[in-house]
Amino acid sequence: MSDGDSDFDFNDTDGSASESQDVDMQSVTSSLASGDVSVYSFNPTRDGNSLLRHVEGRMINAQTDLYFMPADEVEFRRKEKQHLLHLVSLGRLYMQKDKVQRILAPQAGEQKRILDLGSGSGNWAIGMAYEFPHCLVVGLDLAPRTSVIPPPNCRFEFDDFNKGLSHYYESFDIVHSRSTANGMKDFDWFIMEAAQCLKPGGMLLIAEGSTELLDHNKQIQKMAFGQGGPGESWMARSLFECYNTMKRRGSSIDACTRQYEVMHACSLLTDVGTKVTLVPVGPWERGSTPEETRQKEIMGVLMRSVFTELVRSLRPLFISEGYPPALVEQFIEESGKELSELRLHMYAKWYYAWATRVPHGNDGSSSFG
Numbered sequence: 001m002s003d004g005d006s007d008f009d010f011n012d013t014d015g016s017a018s019e020s021q022d023v024d025m026q027s028v029t030s031s032l033a034s035g036d037v038s039v040y041s042f043n044p045t046r047d048g049n050s051l052l053r054h055v056e057g058r059m060i061n062a063q064t065d066l067y068f069m070p071a072d073e074v075e076f077r078r079k080e081k082q083h084l085l086h087l088v089s090l091g092r093l094y095m096q097k098d099k100v101q102r103i104l105a106p107q108a109g110e111q112k113r114i115l116d117l118g119s120g121s122g123n124w125a126i127g128m129a130y131e132f133p134h135c136l137v138v139g140l141d142l143a144p145r146t147s148v149i150p151p152p153n154c155r156f157e158f159d160d161f162n163k164g165l166s167h168y169y170e171s172f173d174i175v176h177s178r179s180t181a182n183g184m185k186d187f188d189w190f191i192m193e194a195a196q197c198l199k200p201g202g203m204l205l206i207a208e209g210s211t212e213l214l215d216h217n218k219q220i221q222k223m224a225f226g227q228g229g230p231g232e233s234w235m236a237r238s239l240f241e242c243y244n245t246m247k248r249r250g251s252s253i254d255a256c257t258r259q260y261e262v263m264h265a266c267s268l269l270t271d272v273g274t275k276v277t278l279v280p281v282g283p284w285e286r287g288s289t290p291e292e293t294r295q296k297e298i299m300g301v302l303m304r305s306v307f308t309e310l311v312r313s314l315r316p317l318f319i320s321e322g323y324p325p326a327l328v329e330q331f332i333e334e335s336g337k338e339l340s341e342l343r344l345h346m347y348a349k350w351y352y353a354w355a356t357r358v359p360h361g362n363d364g365s366s367s368f369g
């Protein structure tokens with residue numbers, strides 16, 4: 001979306017398109033059908049039916065079945081909470097503060113650019129655009145949020161990163177991607193594509209959550225089956241089934257534990273670093289100072305809400321994968337009860353990783369030399 005279409009009504013699909021929209025419609029649909037790289041200026045009346053579809057009462061992108069999570073306001077609000085969680089956890093929008101700020105510092109004669117791959121609700125991209133007003137920020141997504149007007153130095157594009165990003169090679173100072181592995185067909189390939197979007201010296205920032213929960217002893221949390229039992233978690237079970245269904249669809253949902261290894265092996269990247277953060281699920285953990293306790297409480301409340309709503313967002317995926325509706329309702333209800341009653345003290349695991357694009361001539365490839 002780059003033309004300020006902020007008033008998208010998902011019901012506005014009665015086909016009353018204007019003449020100019022008809023012309024545009026032709027180019028949108030032919031581009032979709034041809035399987036070419038897709039970059040569009042979003043128009044709600046024209047594009048609603050082509051780019052989004054209704055499934056089980058939710059709105060889902062119409063470009064691929066690999067990423068089968070909703071792209072509606074309910075889901076965007078869930079992502080907003082997850083965005084806040086990272087803000088509290090990192091203390092800012094990004095890891096590696098000094099390096100990122102040095103790379104993005106204004107420089108005469110150079111336009112600094114930031115790319116967010118899988119921008120979702122757009123909060124990260126918009127936040128970066130406000131923090132670095134001299135930078136251009138591009139958020140790319142299968143179905144970006146269209147209800148928020150970004151600042152003038154930020155725009156959103158409908159695009160599928162699995163189709164390749166050659167149109168962006170060597171264009172960005174920072175490339176960021178968070179919680180997108182479940183829409184990636186091949187994580188190793190994705191890292192290479194993302195690295196190629198960087199200018200030499202630019203930085204890649206990746207964050208992924210694990211689908212494995214830990215118990216209060218930091219051991220793998222036991223899952224609930226059948227009617228469930230003491231110490232067993234329905235949330236852990238729902239995440240396990242989420243992992244299974246997404247893996248079956250061919251996604252890289254398990255990428256988080258491989259981030260460091262894959263980035264380290266990428267010939268275009270150097271100075272690779274990683275950090276793992278444990279986030280309490282619910283406000284149960286105390287810190288060693290009142291400030292730390294407060295921070296853990298805030299993160300815990302946000303994580304609990306994100307997970308409770310995640311199980312609901314997984315409903316279309318579970319149903320389309322043939323799970324009995326009653327079992328899916330059991331996942332939703334039991335996870336919700338377990339989390340709201342704070343029955344178990346669990347942790348979620350977040351993996352952050354970063355790396356720098358090697359300077360020209362050090363990448364072993366002639367095309368960039």
Ligand SMILES: C[S@@+](CC[C@H](N)C(=O)[O-])C[C@H]1O[C@@H](n2cnc3c(N)ncnc32)[C@H](O)[C@@H]1O
Nearest residue numbers: 067079118119120141142160161162178179183
């Ligand atoms: C769980 S959300 C995370 C959103 C955002 N990065 C954040 O952290 O709040 C994953 C996002 O990645 C997008 N996505 C998944 N697969 C994609 C693909 N192949 N190309 C572009 N975007 C994709 C989805 O549409 C969704 O908005």
